[in-house]
Amino acid sequence: MKLIIGNKNYSSWSLRGWLAAKQSGLAFEEITIPLYGDDWEARKREDSGIQPSAGRVPVLWDGDVVVWDSLAILEFLADRVGRDRFWPKADDARATARSMVAEMHSGFTALRNECTMNIRRRVPGIRLSDAAKHDVIRVLQLWAEARSRFAMGGPFLFGTFCAADIFYAPVVGRFLTYGIPVPGFAQAYMEAVWEHEWMRQWVAAAEAEQWEIQQFEGPVPKSSA
Numbered sequence: 001m002k003l004i005i006g007n008k009n010y011s012s013w014s015l016r017g018w019l020a021a022k023q024s025g026l027a028f029e030e031i032t033i034p035l036y037g038d039d040w041e042a043r044k045r046e047d048s049g050i051q052p053s054a055g056r057v058p059v060l061w062d063g064d065v066v067v068w069d070s071l072a073i074l075e076f077l078a079d080r081v082g083r084d085r086f087w088p089k090a091d092d093a094r095a096t097a098r099s100m101v102a103e104m105h106s107g108f109t110a111l112r113n114e115c116t117m118n119i120r121r122r123v124p125g126i127r128l129s130d131a132a133k134h135d136v137i138r139v140l141q142l143w144a145e146a147r148s149r150f151a152m153g154g155p156f157l158f159g160t161f162c163a164a165d166i167f168y169a170p171v172v173g174r175f176l177t178y179g180i181p182v183p184g185f186a187q188a189y190m191e192a193v194w195e196h197e198w199m200r201q202w203v204a205a206a207e208a209e210q211w212e213i214q215q216f217e218g219p220v221p222k223s224s225a
Contacts, residue, residue, distance in 0.1 A: 017058030
């Protein structure tokens with residue numbers, strides 16, 4: 001298999017696809033294309049590479065099979081290796097995890113826009129809009145429900161690392177980058193995610209990258225809302 005991803009410092013969807021590939025246990029080749037660079041534009045014009053996804057990452061190639069979109073990649077891999085590797089076994093827990101992943105996949109637009117992923121950066125004291133604050137509260141509500149109902153003593157949302165943690169891992173990074181205050185249970189969860197072996201690998205690689213995307217490195221807008 002080949003997994004095409006963008007810069008590890010900036011690409012939250014690439015992180016989700018990469019974590020899904022790691023969770024599968026299958027061997028894969030990692031191909032990084034710097035976002036918005038010359039290679040990025042060239043690859044988007046090619047007949048192969050990232051073309052099937054209209055120039056977006058991640059993209060998974062498995063023989064003649066091409067899968068784009070991080071959730072589709074996760075589900076494809078779950079079909080390959082068994083769904084219990086990605087999703088909780090109990091029906092109620094699995095239903096909750098699926099709903100949480102779907103909500104993250106399609107929502108939280110304000111949080112995404114105001115707190116772009118930038119693993120290397122630390123921006124304390126950001127003033128969020130009301131919409132972004134609402135997104136933060138909703139994330140914490142979801143985490144609290146999963147932890148209280150399904151964690152069963154484990155450090156992750158459903159006890160062991162699963163699809164829900166894969167999809168909320170970039171949110172953990174955003175909360176850390178922008179110094180967003182969270183209650184103790186959420187802090188403990190964030191520490192568990194950030195100390196996970198795969199996250200340590202990703203963060204180390206992001207910190208070692210030489211690329212910078214200036215539009216994500218400038219002053220952070222201060223919302224008056």
